[in-house]
Amino acid sequence: MDDEFYAKLKERIMRYFEGVNPTHDFMHTERVLNIALNIAEDENVDMDVLRMAVLLHDIGRKEQDESCGEICHAENGAKIARKILREFGVDEVKINKICHCIETHRTRRDKAPESIEAKILFDADKIDGLGAIGVLRTASFAGHLGAVVHNPEIDVEKTKAYSKDDSAYREFLVTHKNIIDKIMTKKGKEIAQKRDRFMKDFFERANKEAAGEV
C-alpha cells in the first residue's frame, strides 16, 4: 500500500476519534504507530498488516466508552475495521490478519495475540501507557473523572475505578505497574523497561514530594 492509500484510510477513520477521551485520541494511535515501527525493525513483519492494524486498533472505542464498558472496543473495532478494509479493496487474507491484531490487543483479553504483528500492536499499545506519556495519560483521565491529584496512601482494594479516588497513582498501581511482564517482543521489552522504570521513579518522587521530603 502506498502513501495515498494511507492518507485516504486516515481520512476515512478520523470520524471514529471525534469526541473520544483524549487518552485514546488519534495522537495515541500515532504514538503507538511510532513505537510499533520501532519494534518492527527487529522482526520479520508484514508492514501493511501492522500499519493498518495500528491505525484501526482503537476505532471501536467510542462505543465502549458510551456503553460504560459493555461493548468491547477490540471486538467492536475489528468489526468496523473489516467493513472499512473491504471498502478499500484489501484482500480477505490480509483483513483476517489485521482483525486478529485488533481483536487481541486488549490487556484483559480472552484471545491472545498469536502473529508477530498482533504481538507488536499489543506491546506498542501497552508501552504508550508507560513512561512520561503514561503519567500524563493517567493523570489526564483522573482529571476527567474529577479524581484527587495524588494520594500516596490510596488503598487499591477499598477504592473503585472511575471514582473520585481513581487518581493517576491508583491507575498506575492497578494497570501499569506490572504490565511489563506481559510485553512479548524483544525490542518491546527493551523500550518498556526504560518507560516502566521512569514511571515507577516518577510516582516514588511524587510520594516523597507529597510528604514534603524533597
Next chain:
Amino acid sequence: MDDEFYAKLKERIMRYFEGVNPTHDFMHTERVLNIALNIAEDENVDMDVLRMAVLLHDIGRKEQDESCGEICHAENGAKIARKILREFGVDEVKINKICHCIETHRTRRDKAPESIEAKILFDADKIDGLGAIGVLRTASFAGHLGAVVHNPEIDVEKTKAYSKDDSAYREFLVTHKNIIDKIMTKKGKEIAQKRDRFMKDFFERANKEAAGEV
C-alpha cells in the same frame, strides 16, 4: 495556638473546599503547609501567622472558579479569612498579618508579599506547582478541560488557556517554566530548583517519547 484550635479551624474551613477542582483541594493546602514548614525552619517566623495563612489561602477559590476568574481568590479569600479569624477570637494585628499573606500569594499579583510569612506562603504555593506533583496537577487540570494529553509542538501564542489545546505541557510552558525566578526565600529556592529541574526533565522526556525516540 494549640492543636485543638487548629483542629477546629480545619473543621470550620472544610466547607470551602467542597466541589473545588482537585488541583486546589485541601490536599494541595496540606502539601503547601508541609513545604512552608520546611522553608520556615531557616527563617524567623511567626508560626501561627504562617500556619493560619496557609490553611486559609485558598478558601476563596470556589468563587473565583464559579465567576470564571472575575472574582480574585486571593482578595476574596482574605475577606472570608478575616471573618472566620474574628469568630475564632484571633487579635486584629495577627489577622492583618495573615490577610496580607493571603492577599499577596497569587502569581498575577498587584500587591507583593512583604512579610517573611507572606513570602513563605507565596513560595510554598508555587513549589507545589512544580515537580512530580506539578506534573500531576497540570495533567489533571488538562483532563478536566478535555484537553490533549501531549502536543510537543504546541504554539503557546496561537492557543488559548481553558481550551482543548490547554495540555499539561502548555500550562507548564505558560505558568511553571519560569516561576523559579519569582521564588523569594533561600530555602524555597533550594526546593524549587530541584522540582523545577525535575519538571523540565519530565517534559523533555515526554517530547522524546512522543517522537518515538525513547
